[in-house]
Amino acid sequence: MMETMLSKKGLNFNALEKEIFKIGCEVAAALMTQALTQMDKHLEKNRDRKIYRHKGTRTTTLKTLMGEVIYDRVVYETKLESGEKAYIYLLDQMLELDTFGKVTANLASRIAESISVCSYRETASNVSSMTGQSISHGGAWNVIQDLGEKLSDLEKTDAQLAKEDQGRGEVVTPILFEEADGVWINMQGEDRPKKGRKCEMKMAAAYDGWESNGKSRYTLRNKIVVCGFEESKDFQRKKEGAIASVFDTDEVEIRILNGDGGGWIKGGLVDANVHFQLDPFHKNREIIRKVKDKNQRETVMRLLSEKRVDDLLLYLRGISELAEDEKEKKKLTELCEYFRNNKEGLIPYQERGLKIPVPPEGVEYRNLGTMEHHVCDGAAKRMKHQKASWTKEGAGNLGRILCKKVCGNLGKTVTSLSKTVLPERYTESIERVLSSAKSPLKDGKGYLYPSRGSDPFIGSFVTNGRKAILGLISDRKASDLIYR
Numbered sequence: 001m002m003e004t005m006l007s008k009k010g011l012n013f014n015a016l017e018k019e020i021f022k023i024g025c026e027v028a029a030a031l032m033t034q035a036l037t038q039m040d041k042h043l044e045k046n047r048d049r050k051i052y053r054h055k056g057t058r059t060t061t062l063k064t065l066m067g068e069v070i071y072d073r074v075v076y077e078t079k080l081e082s083g084e085k086a087y088i089y090l091l092d093q094m095l096e097l098d099t100f101g102k103v104t105a106n107l108a109s110r111i112a113e114s115i116s117v118c119s120y121r122e123t124a125s126n127v128s129s130m131t132g133q134s135i136s137h138g139g140a141w142n143v144i145q146d147l148g149e150k151l152s153d154l155e156k157t158d159a160q161l162a163k164e165d166q167g168r169g170e171v172v173t174p175i176l177f178e179e180a181d182g183v184w185i186n187m188q189g190e191d192r193p194k195k196g197r198k199c200e201m202k203m204a205a206a207y208d209g210w211e212s213n214g215k216s217r218y219t220l221r222n223k224i225v226v227c228g229f230e231e232s233k234d235f236q237r238k239k240e241g242a243i244a245s246v247f248d249t250d251e252v253e254i255r256i257l258n259g260d261g262g263g264w265i266k267g268g269l270v271d272a273n274v275h276f277q278l279d280p281f282h283k284n285r286e287i288i289r290k291v292k293d294k295n296q297r298e299t300v301m302r303l304l305s306e307k308r309v310d311d312l313l314l315y316l317r318g319i320s321e322l323a324e325d326e327k328e329k330k331k332l333t334e335l336c337e338y339f340r341n342n343k344e345g346l347i348p349y350q351e352r353g354l355k356i357p358v359p360p361e362g363v364e365y366r367n368l369g370t371m372e373h374h375v376c377d378g379a380a381k382r383m384k385h386q387k388a389s390w391t392k393e394g395a396g397n398l399g400r401i402l403c404k405k406v407c408g409n410l411g412k413t414v415t416s417l418s419k420t421v422l423p424e425r426y427t428e429s430i431e432r433v434l435s436s437a438k439s440p441l442k443d444g445k446g447y448l449y450p451s452r453g454s455d456p457f458i459g460s461f462v463t464n465g466r467k468a469i470l471g472l473i474s475d476r477k478a479s480d481l482i483y484r
Contacts, residue, residue: 024132025132026132029066029067032064039094052078057072060072062102075087101139103139107127107133109410112414120141123140151401158242175253175365176256177255177258177368178204181372185395187395188391205374207221207222218364224243227396256275256349257275257276287300300315309339378399383402
């Protein structure tokens, strides 16, 4: 009877494990069907019959962690304020059921987590093998696009509120640290530039300090990260909207902006309280790349450490004029111009005499320079180093998901976007469905547990393994199906 589970060497545990996992998922899907059906019946019984006219039932399918959940729900005819007829599902309205193309938030979270490190095909394979739901790479792509578009709408709303000075986050801080950088990724189709293959995706992060989480280990507090291909002004609005959604910007007294000196980055210097600092990584990298002579390089480093900026610029100009090799002369001239254009940011913010507020207990104000890490985890590893090419829309949608993961709130964000809420008045009835101790042998019109009038696998393809399991659970309630 169990030929598919047995091999010549004995019991094939892997096959048994997979088969029982499938059975568990299908039983869980049946429980979900029963719960949703009972809720819909409760709504049908207690609705205002004068407002909602019963117009029959419609079958729908949700793609969940345990697989497809198929259930019937009643459609009602009602009238809008304008007097026009409308057809609604009270169950969907009551749950505020907003899925991602019939994919629930829990399953969408698994897809989003996997897509942050894997291709769409690998994600589809991983999700199909680790859950009860089979999904194609196209289906995974659709979920990410839907999720990314909802995040984009949220960004636009936050940006508009910030523009109207209505965005007010709950986090109060006197100082805000900001960092920005870009990552160049391969483009495809109409989004590929006429010259070259790459476009720069802008990225920005903001936080209000560092918290220690171990020896020489720190995490950024209240971190937000955004990305996009917008022009400088539009990207700045997006960034300000994201900041205002978390921080009470009226209470921010000073802002430190760290970056490589790009024009779109310094476009954020619109307030006298914003102080620009040239990113230490880019500053040191340019010195190493452009100053070939070791003694000259040490002199440049020393002048920087002594905060003698004018002397530094004068020295760079002098050695560039004295250089005999044309390539070396060009590099030294470029370094001199780079430092001259970012003169105000050459000295670290702690050494400028700025009035830095005292950090709260458990928080430190340290050196900036974390953006390379955010660029790597937020885009480069997934979008730059896997030999892939993108459209701006596809890269933007995936980038928004990667930013949420970097911030550590991807799952919470997906759940909040789905807006699925279980009203309290249904809690008791749903608990009765899920609690094996309270599950009756028969319910309603004599249906055996689980509901819908049949045991698992009836009407579906049945393997020898499933026949064996059916023999074990036949006509038994859930409280009897315990592991011994």
